[in-house]
Amino acid sequence: MRAQFAHLVDLTDLTETTGLQIRIVPFTSGSQGVGAVETTLFGFPGEAHASTAATEVFGATVLTEAPRSVRFVRKSFERLDKVALSPVDSMNLIRSRSQELRNA
Numbered sequence: 267m268r269a270q271f272a273h274l275v276d277l278t279d280l281t282e283t284t285g286l287q288i289r290i291v292p293f294t295s296g297s298q299g300v301g302a303v304e305t306t307l308f309g310f311p312g313e314a315h316a317s318t319a320a321t322e323v324f325g326a327t328v329l330t331e332a333p334r335s336v337r338f339v340r341k342s343f344e345r346l347d348k349v350a351l352s353p354v355d356s357m358n359l360i361r362s363r364s365q366e367l368r369n370a
Contacts, residue, residue: 290356307320307340319336
């Protein structure tokens with residue numbers, strides 16, 4: 267666990283140069299099942315290319331362009347965005363927990 271938190275600290279240090287953003291969704295937010303599957307939403311400029319949702323399920327990637335499914339994923343991300351800690355608060359929490367693990 268120490269190594270995992272150390273890796274997250276290293277990643278948070280790259281935020282300014284890479285644009286990587288790590289945000290934590292606290293357990294107290296009531297967002298159960300957030301980490302059940304990995305989902306990525308791809309958006310493309312222009313109307314010729316529809317957005318695509320990619321979901322990892324049992325080691326396989328399922329892609330869909332179905333508007334209803336893409337809307338569901340987009341709304342899920344919007345709900346998470348509202349309850350997630352800010353990037354700065356998330357980085358501070360990661361650093362704090364990492365320090366606690368090093369001192370344990």
